[in-house]
Amino acid sequence: MTDTVTYLYAIARDAGAPLPPGLTGLLGTPVRTVAAAGLVAYVGTVPLAQFGEAALRRNLEDLTWLEATARAHHQVVEAVAETGPVAPVRLVTVYRADEQIGRLLRDRAEEFTEVLARVAGRREWGVKVYAAPRHAEPDDTGAGEAPEGAFGRPGTAYLKRRRTSLRTREEAWRRAASRAERIDSVLTGIAVARRHHRAQDPQLSGRDDWMVLNGAYLVDDERGEEFAAAVAALRDPELDVQLTGPWAPYSFTISEPGAGGAA
Protein backbone atom coordinates (compact mmCIF):
# COMPACT_ATOMS: atom_id res chain seq x y z
CA MET A 1 0.00 0.00 0.00
CA THR A 2 1.57 3.25 -1.11
CA ASP A 3 0.78 6.59 0.35
CA THR A 4 1.00 8.49 -2.92
CA VAL A 5 -1.13 8.56 -6.03
CA THR A 6 -0.65 9.80 -9.58
CA TYR A 7 -2.44 12.96 -10.57
CA LEU A 8 -3.17 13.52 -14.28
CA TYR A 9 -3.09 17.07 -15.62
CA ALA A 10 -3.17 16.83 -19.36
CA ILE A 11 -2.48 14.68 -22.40
CA ALA A 12 -0.41 15.63 -25.41
CA ARG A 13 1.27 14.03 -28.40
CA ASP A 14 4.54 12.35 -27.70
CA ALA A 15 6.52 14.60 -30.01
CA GLY A 16 9.61 14.47 -27.88
CA ALA A 17 9.01 18.01 -26.70
CA PRO A 18 11.07 18.62 -23.59
CA LEU A 19 9.21 19.06 -20.36
CA PRO A 20 9.03 22.76 -19.52
CA PRO A 21 11.98 23.18 -17.21
CA GLY A 22 11.23 23.38 -13.53
CA LEU A 23 7.53 22.83 -14.07
CA THR A 24 5.76 22.17 -10.82
CA GLY A 25 2.17 21.37 -10.14
CA LEU A 26 0.03 20.64 -7.12
CA LEU A 27 1.70 21.32 -3.79
CA GLY A 28 4.82 22.34 -5.67
CA THR A 29 5.49 18.76 -6.77
CA PRO A 30 7.43 18.25 -10.00
CA VAL A 31 5.57 17.36 -13.16
CA ARG A 32 6.58 14.15 -14.94
CA THR A 33 5.50 12.44 -18.11
CA VAL A 34 4.18 8.98 -18.83
CA ALA A 35 4.38 7.97 -22.49
CA ALA A 36 2.45 5.31 -24.37
CA ALA A 37 0.79 4.82 -27.75
CA GLY A 38 2.35 7.95 -29.22
CA LEU A 39 0.87 10.05 -26.46
CA VAL A 40 2.26 11.57 -23.35
CA ALA A 41 0.49 12.21 -20.08
CA TYR A 42 1.63 14.99 -17.77
CA VAL A 43 1.39 13.71 -14.25
CA GLY A 44 2.55 14.35 -10.74
CA THR A 45 2.88 12.39 -7.52
CA VAL A 46 0.61 13.63 -4.79
CA PRO A 47 -0.14 12.36 -1.29
CA LEU A 48 -3.02 9.95 -0.90
CA ALA A 49 -3.81 11.76 2.33
CA GLN A 50 -5.04 14.71 0.26
CA PHE A 51 -6.17 13.01 -2.91
CA GLY A 52 -7.83 9.86 -1.66
CA GLU A 53 -11.56 9.65 -2.13
CA ALA A 54 -12.60 10.74 1.34
CA ALA A 55 -9.92 13.41 1.48
CA LEU A 56 -10.99 14.79 -1.88
CA ARG A 57 -14.60 15.04 -0.82
CA ARG A 58 -13.49 17.01 2.16
CA ASN A 59 -10.89 19.12 0.39
CA LEU A 60 -13.13 20.09 -2.46
CA GLU A 61 -15.34 21.79 0.08
CA ASP A 62 -12.40 23.86 1.20
CA LEU A 63 -12.22 26.89 -1.01
CA THR A 64 -8.62 27.66 -0.19
CA TRP A 65 -7.59 24.15 -1.13
CA LEU A 66 -9.77 24.24 -4.21
CA GLU A 67 -8.35 27.52 -5.40
CA ALA A 68 -4.75 26.39 -4.93
CA THR A 69 -5.49 23.11 -6.70
CA ALA A 70 -7.36 24.73 -9.58
CA ARG A 71 -4.62 27.28 -10.15
CA ALA A 72 -1.83 24.70 -9.98
CA HIS A 73 -3.69 22.42 -12.37
CA HIS A 74 -4.33 25.30 -14.73
CA GLN A 75 -0.71 26.40 -14.57
CA VAL A 76 0.53 22.99 -15.68
CA VAL A 77 -2.04 22.79 -18.47
CA GLU A 78 -1.07 26.22 -19.77
CA ALA A 79 2.65 25.44 -19.57
CA VAL A 80 2.11 22.28 -21.58
CA ALA A 81 -0.03 24.21 -24.06
CA GLU A 82 2.99 26.41 -24.72
CA THR A 83 4.86 23.41 -26.05
CA GLY A 84 2.20 22.06 -28.39
CA PRO A 85 -1.35 20.79 -28.68
CA VAL A 86 -2.79 19.71 -25.36
CA ALA A 87 -5.93 18.05 -24.12
CA PRO A 88 -6.61 19.33 -20.60
CA VAL A 89 -8.01 16.77 -18.22
CA ARG A 90 -10.69 17.65 -15.73
CA LEU A 91 -9.61 18.63 -12.23
CA VAL A 92 -8.79 15.85 -9.73
CA THR A 93 -8.34 12.90 -12.06
CA VAL A 94 -6.32 10.57 -9.88
CA TYR A 95 -4.78 7.12 -10.43
CA ARG A 96 -3.17 4.65 -8.11
CA ALA A 97 0.07 4.57 -10.08
CA ASP A 98 1.69 5.41 -13.40
CA GLU A 99 0.89 1.99 -14.89
CA GLN A 100 -2.79 2.78 -14.98
CA ILE A 101 -2.05 5.93 -16.93
CA GLY A 102 -0.10 4.00 -19.52
CA ARG A 103 -3.05 1.68 -19.95
CA LEU A 104 -5.43 4.64 -20.22
CA LEU A 105 -3.35 6.17 -23.03
CA ARG A 106 -3.37 2.87 -24.94
CA ASP A 107 -7.05 2.23 -24.38
CA ARG A 108 -8.24 5.62 -25.52
CA ALA A 109 -5.45 6.53 -27.91
CA GLU A 110 -7.78 7.05 -30.83
CA GLU A 111 -10.03 9.48 -29.01
CA PHE A 112 -7.15 11.47 -27.51
CA THR A 113 -5.37 11.66 -30.83
CA GLU A 114 -8.51 12.99 -32.45
CA VAL A 115 -8.94 15.66 -29.78
CA LEU A 116 -5.32 16.72 -30.15
CA ALA A 117 -5.65 16.96 -33.91
CA ARG A 118 -8.66 19.21 -33.52
CA VAL A 119 -6.97 21.64 -31.15
CA ALA A 120 -3.51 21.66 -32.72
CA GLY A 121 -2.31 25.16 -33.51
CA ARG A 122 -5.39 26.66 -31.90
CA ARG A 123 -6.29 28.31 -28.65
CA GLU A 124 -9.52 28.99 -26.86
CA TRP A 125 -10.92 32.47 -26.26
CA GLY A 126 -13.75 33.29 -23.94
CA VAL A 127 -16.29 36.00 -24.66
CA LYS A 128 -18.95 37.14 -22.25
CA VAL A 129 -21.50 39.70 -23.26
CA TYR A 130 -23.60 41.59 -20.77
CA ALA A 131 -26.52 43.84 -21.50
CA ALA A 132 -27.58 46.44 -19.01
CA PRO A 133 -31.33 46.53 -18.47
CA ARG A 134 -31.11 50.20 -17.56
CA HIS A 135 -31.16 50.90 -21.26
CA ALA A 136 -34.55 49.28 -21.21
CA GLU A 137 -36.10 51.52 -18.62
CA PRO A 138 -38.82 53.64 -20.11
CA ASP A 139 -37.75 56.92 -18.61
CA ASP A 140 -40.58 58.97 -19.94
CA THR A 141 -42.67 56.45 -21.79
CA GLY A 142 -45.42 57.08 -19.30
CA ALA A 143 -45.27 60.83 -19.63
CA GLY A 144 -47.20 60.97 -22.85
CA GLU A 145 -50.03 58.84 -21.60
CA ALA A 146 -53.24 60.13 -20.11
CA PRO A 147 -52.42 62.20 -17.10
CA GLU A 148 -52.84 60.04 -14.09
CA GLY A 149 -54.23 61.47 -11.02
CA ALA A 150 -57.10 63.60 -12.30
CA PHE A 151 -59.48 61.19 -10.66
CA GLY A 152 -56.98 59.52 -8.47
CA ARG A 153 -56.32 56.22 -10.17
CA PRO A 154 -52.65 55.88 -9.29
CA GLY A 155 -53.01 52.10 -9.10
CA THR A 156 -54.13 51.83 -12.69
CA ALA A 157 -51.43 54.18 -13.79
CA TYR A 158 -48.88 52.14 -11.90
CA LEU A 159 -49.99 48.91 -13.48
CA LYS A 160 -49.89 50.50 -16.87
CA ARG A 161 -46.40 51.78 -16.29
CA ARG A 162 -45.36 48.43 -14.94
CA ARG A 163 -46.72 46.66 -17.99
CA THR A 164 -44.94 49.06 -20.30
CA SER A 165 -41.79 48.60 -18.35
CA LEU A 166 -42.00 44.82 -18.54
CA ARG A 167 -42.72 44.96 -22.23
CA THR A 168 -39.81 47.31 -22.71
CA ARG A 169 -37.54 45.02 -20.75
CA GLU A 170 -38.63 42.11 -22.84
CA GLU A 171 -37.91 44.05 -25.98
CA ALA A 172 -34.57 45.15 -24.60
CA TRP A 173 -33.74 41.53 -23.83
CA ARG A 174 -34.63 40.50 -27.33
CA ARG A 175 -32.60 43.34 -28.78
CA ALA A 176 -29.60 42.48 -26.61
CA ALA A 177 -29.93 38.81 -27.44
CA SER A 178 -30.01 39.53 -31.11
CA ARG A 179 -26.95 41.78 -30.87
CA ALA A 180 -25.22 39.02 -28.96
CA GLU A 181 -26.17 36.60 -31.69
CA ARG A 182 -24.60 38.90 -34.21
CA ILE A 183 -21.43 39.13 -32.14
CA ASP A 184 -21.44 35.37 -31.80
CA SER A 185 -21.84 34.87 -35.52
CA VAL A 186 -19.03 37.29 -36.39
CA LEU A 187 -16.72 35.58 -33.92
CA THR A 188 -17.79 32.12 -34.99
CA GLY A 189 -16.79 33.19 -38.49
CA ILE A 190 -13.24 33.73 -37.31
CA ALA A 191 -13.13 30.69 -35.05
CA VAL A 192 -12.95 27.08 -36.14
CA ALA A 193 -15.32 25.93 -33.44
CA ARG A 194 -17.54 27.42 -30.84
CA ARG A 195 -19.22 26.27 -27.65
CA HIS A 196 -21.83 28.05 -25.64
CA HIS A 197 -21.37 27.88 -21.93
CA ARG A 198 -24.21 28.24 -19.50
CA ALA A 199 -25.05 31.85 -18.90
CA GLN A 200 -24.24 32.79 -15.38
CA ASP A 201 -27.09 33.64 -13.09
CA PRO A 202 -27.63 37.42 -12.94
CA GLN A 203 -28.93 37.12 -9.41
CA LEU A 204 -25.60 35.71 -8.37
CA SER A 205 -23.42 37.85 -10.56
CA GLY A 206 -24.69 40.84 -8.66
CA ARG A 207 -24.84 42.78 -11.88
CA ASP A 208 -28.09 44.12 -13.14
CA ASP A 209 -26.77 43.04 -16.45
CA TRP A 210 -28.05 40.09 -18.30
CA MET A 211 -25.38 37.75 -19.50
CA VAL A 212 -26.56 37.31 -23.02
CA LEU A 213 -23.57 35.38 -24.27
CA ASN A 214 -21.03 33.13 -22.60
CA GLY A 215 -19.11 31.66 -25.47
CA ALA A 216 -15.85 29.80 -26.00
CA TYR A 217 -14.16 30.00 -29.40
CA LEU A 218 -11.42 27.81 -30.75
CA VAL A 219 -9.24 30.05 -32.87
CA ASP A 220 -6.22 29.37 -35.05
CA ASP A 221 -3.10 30.80 -33.48
CA GLU A 222 -2.51 33.06 -36.48
CA ARG A 223 -5.93 34.60 -36.09
CA GLY A 224 -5.76 35.31 -32.38
CA GLU A 225 -5.04 39.00 -32.81
CA GLU A 226 -7.71 39.27 -35.44
CA PHE A 227 -10.18 37.65 -33.11
CA ALA A 228 -9.32 40.00 -30.24
CA ALA A 229 -9.56 42.98 -32.57
CA ALA A 230 -12.96 41.79 -33.80
CA VAL A 231 -14.19 41.58 -30.23
CA ALA A 232 -13.00 45.11 -29.61
CA ALA A 233 -14.73 46.34 -32.75
CA LEU A 234 -17.97 44.69 -31.72
CA ARG A 235 -18.32 46.71 -28.56
CA ASP A 236 -21.28 48.97 -28.46
CA PRO A 237 -22.57 51.36 -25.84
CA GLU A 238 -25.32 49.05 -24.73
CA LEU A 239 -23.27 45.93 -24.33
CA ASP A 240 -20.36 45.07 -22.14
CA VAL A 241 -18.19 42.61 -24.04
CA GLN A 242 -15.49 40.82 -22.09
CA LEU A 243 -12.73 38.78 -23.63
CA THR A 244 -10.55 36.26 -21.82
CA GLY A 245 -7.77 34.15 -23.15
CA PRO A 246 -6.14 32.69 -24.94
CA TRP A 247 -6.73 29.55 -22.95
CA ALA A 248 -5.67 25.97 -23.41
CA PRO A 249 -8.59 24.40 -25.29
CA TYR A 250 -10.53 23.29 -22.22
CA SER A 251 -13.89 23.64 -23.91
CA PHE A 252 -12.99 21.65 -27.01
CA THR A 253 -11.99 18.30 -25.64
CA ILE A 254 -15.39 16.72 -26.17
CA SER A 255 -16.84 15.96 -29.56
CA GLU A 256 -20.23 17.51 -29.82
CA PRO A 257 -21.99 16.77 -33.04
CA GLY A 258 -23.21 19.95 -34.65
CA ALA A 259 -21.28 22.28 -32.41
CA GLY A 260 -18.02 21.67 -34.15
CA GLY A 261 -16.97 23.55 -37.22
CA ALA A 262 -17.81 27.04 -38.21
CA ALA A 263 -19.27 27.11 -41.66
Added chain:
Amino acid sequence: MTPERPRGGYVTPYGGGPGGGREGANLGDILERVLDKGIVIAGDIQVNLLDIELLTIKLRLLVVSVETARELGIDWWEHDPWLTGDRRGLEEENRRLRERVEDLEEGRHGRRAVDAPRPEPAEPRAESRPGRERDPERGRDRGRIEEPERRHADPERRRD
Protein backbone atom coordinates in the same frame (compact mmCIF):
# COMPACT_ATOMS: atom_id res chain seq x y z
CA MET B 1 3.60 28.32 -6.56
CA THR B 2 2.73 31.63 -8.05
CA PRO B 3 -1.01 31.58 -8.34
CA GLU B 4 -1.43 35.12 -9.54
CA ARG B 5 1.07 34.94 -12.33
CA PRO B 6 -0.65 35.09 -15.68
CA ARG B 7 0.44 32.35 -18.01
CA GLY B 8 3.01 33.16 -20.60
CA GLY B 9 0.51 32.40 -23.29
CA TYR B 10 -1.54 35.45 -22.69
CA VAL B 11 -1.18 38.10 -25.27
CA THR B 12 -0.70 41.66 -24.21
CA PRO B 13 -4.05 43.22 -23.60
CA TYR B 14 -5.06 44.91 -26.78
CA GLY B 15 -6.30 47.94 -25.00
CA GLY B 16 -9.81 48.18 -23.84
CA GLY B 17 -11.20 50.99 -21.80
CA PRO B 18 -13.33 50.77 -18.72
CA GLY B 19 -15.73 47.88 -18.72
CA GLY B 20 -13.96 46.17 -21.55
CA GLY B 21 -10.68 44.74 -22.54
CA ARG B 22 -9.20 41.35 -22.13
CA GLU B 23 -8.90 40.34 -18.54
CA GLY B 24 -6.46 38.01 -16.91
CA ALA B 25 -7.56 34.63 -15.72
CA ASN B 26 -9.52 35.16 -12.56
CA LEU B 27 -10.47 32.29 -10.32
CA GLY B 28 -14.04 32.16 -11.59
CA ASP B 29 -12.88 31.80 -15.17
CA ILE B 30 -10.40 29.12 -14.22
CA LEU B 31 -12.91 27.15 -12.20
CA GLU B 32 -15.46 27.39 -14.98
CA ARG B 33 -12.97 25.52 -17.14
CA VAL B 34 -11.07 23.13 -14.89
CA LEU B 35 -14.18 21.89 -13.13
CA ASP B 36 -16.63 21.89 -15.97
CA LYS B 37 -14.53 21.35 -19.10
CA GLY B 38 -11.57 19.22 -20.03
CA ILE B 39 -11.49 15.53 -20.81
CA VAL B 40 -13.49 13.49 -18.38
CA ILE B 41 -11.64 10.35 -17.41
CA ALA B 42 -12.72 8.00 -14.68
CA GLY B 43 -9.61 7.69 -12.58
CA ASP B 44 -9.01 5.06 -9.92
CA ILE B 45 -10.28 7.42 -7.31
CA GLN B 46 -13.84 8.31 -8.00
CA VAL B 47 -15.10 11.65 -6.91
CA ASN B 48 -18.08 12.90 -8.75
CA LEU B 49 -17.80 16.65 -8.50
CA LEU B 50 -21.53 17.00 -8.84
CA ASP B 51 -22.09 14.83 -5.81
CA ILE B 52 -20.59 17.41 -3.60
CA GLU B 53 -23.56 19.51 -2.82
CA LEU B 54 -21.89 22.22 -0.82
CA LEU B 55 -19.22 22.59 -3.44
CA THR B 56 -21.68 23.17 -6.22
CA ILE B 57 -23.52 25.74 -4.19
CA LYS B 58 -20.31 27.59 -3.56
CA LEU B 59 -19.27 27.27 -7.14
CA ARG B 60 -22.44 28.75 -8.43
CA LEU B 61 -21.27 31.82 -6.63
CA LEU B 62 -17.63 31.45 -7.44
CA VAL B 63 -18.00 30.82 -11.09
CA VAL B 64 -19.81 34.09 -11.31
CA SER B 65 -16.74 35.78 -9.92
CA VAL B 66 -15.47 35.89 -6.44
CA GLU B 67 -15.12 39.63 -6.58
CA THR B 68 -18.74 40.30 -7.44
CA ALA B 69 -19.91 37.82 -4.89
CA ARG B 70 -17.91 39.67 -2.27
CA GLU B 71 -19.27 42.98 -3.40
CA LEU B 72 -22.72 41.52 -3.05
CA GLY B 73 -21.97 40.39 0.43
CA ILE B 74 -22.08 36.76 -0.65
CA ASP B 75 -18.98 36.00 1.31
CA TRP B 76 -20.42 33.77 3.95
CA TRP B 77 -17.69 31.23 3.43
CA GLU B 78 -15.29 33.78 4.83
CA HIS B 79 -17.34 34.59 7.86
CA ASP B 80 -19.38 31.48 8.50
CA PRO B 81 -18.25 30.58 12.01
CA TRP B 82 -18.66 26.89 11.28
CA LEU B 83 -16.33 27.13 8.33
CA THR B 84 -13.80 29.56 9.65
CA GLY B 85 -13.75 28.42 13.23
CA ASP B 86 -14.29 32.02 14.20
CA ARG B 87 -17.10 31.98 16.67
CA ARG B 88 -16.46 35.35 18.18
CA GLY B 89 -19.55 36.74 16.49
CA LEU B 90 -21.77 34.17 18.12
CA GLU B 91 -20.12 34.56 21.47
CA GLU B 92 -20.48 38.31 21.31
CA GLU B 93 -24.15 37.97 20.54
CA ASN B 94 -24.62 35.49 23.36
CA ARG B 95 -22.88 37.82 25.74
CA ARG B 96 -25.11 40.71 24.76
CA LEU B 97 -28.22 38.61 25.15
CA ARG B 98 -27.14 37.42 28.56
CA GLU B 99 -26.55 41.00 29.69
CA ARG B 100 -29.91 42.01 28.40
CA VAL B 101 -31.61 39.19 30.27
CA GLU B 102 -29.79 40.17 33.44
CA ASP B 103 -30.80 43.80 33.01
CA LEU B 104 -34.41 42.82 32.60
CA GLU B 105 -34.34 40.56 35.60
CA GLU B 106 -32.67 43.17 37.74
CA GLY B 107 -35.24 45.69 36.65
CA ARG B 108 -38.02 43.39 37.75
CA HIS B 109 -36.42 42.67 41.08
CA GLY B 110 -35.91 46.36 41.60
CA ARG B 111 -39.55 47.13 41.10
CA ARG B 112 -40.59 44.32 43.30
CA ALA B 113 -38.40 45.60 46.04
CA VAL B 114 -40.48 48.73 46.00
CA ASP B 115 -43.77 46.86 45.95
CA ALA B 116 -42.87 44.25 48.41
CA PRO B 117 -41.15 45.00 51.63
CA ARG B 118 -39.54 41.61 51.79
CA PRO B 119 -37.00 41.18 49.02
CA GLU B 120 -37.09 37.37 49.19
CA PRO B 121 -34.30 37.01 46.69
CA ALA B 122 -34.44 33.26 46.57
CA GLU B 123 -38.17 32.92 46.49
CA PRO B 124 -39.09 32.99 42.80
CA ARG B 125 -36.26 30.78 41.62
CA ALA B 126 -35.40 28.46 44.41
CA GLU B 127 -38.83 26.95 44.73
CA SER B 128 -40.21 24.94 41.96
CA ARG B 129 -43.64 26.09 40.97
CA PRO B 130 -45.04 23.39 38.79
CA GLY B 131 -48.60 24.57 39.02
CA ARG B 132 -47.83 28.04 37.84
CA GLU B 133 -45.67 26.97 34.98
CA ARG B 134 -48.30 24.76 33.53
CA ASP B 135 -50.82 27.56 33.59
CA PRO B 136 -50.46 29.77 30.54
CA GLU B 137 -52.63 32.47 32.02
CA ARG B 138 -50.00 33.00 34.64
CA GLY B 139 -47.27 33.26 32.10
CA ARG B 140 -43.93 34.80 32.63
CA ASP B 141 -44.78 38.12 31.05
CA ARG B 142 -47.22 39.30 33.60
CA GLY B 143 -44.53 41.02 35.57
CA ARG B 144 -45.47 42.92 38.65
CA ILE B 145 -49.13 42.01 38.48
CA GLU B 146 -48.41 38.47 39.38
CA GLU B 147 -46.47 39.36 42.45
CA PRO B 148 -49.48 39.61 44.77
CA GLU B 149 -50.79 36.35 43.36
CA ARG B 150 -47.58 34.65 44.21
CA ARG B 151 -47.95 35.64 47.74
CA HIS B 152 -51.37 34.13 47.81
CA ALA B 153 -50.16 31.06 46.08
CA ASP B 154 -47.21 30.44 48.29
CA PRO B 155 -49.08 29.71 51.51
CA GLU B 156 -51.34 27.34 49.60
CA ARG B 157 -48.47 25.34 48.40
CA ARG B 158 -46.80 25.31 51.72
CA ARG B 159 -49.72 23.33 52.92
CA ASP B 160 -48.64 20.40 50.77
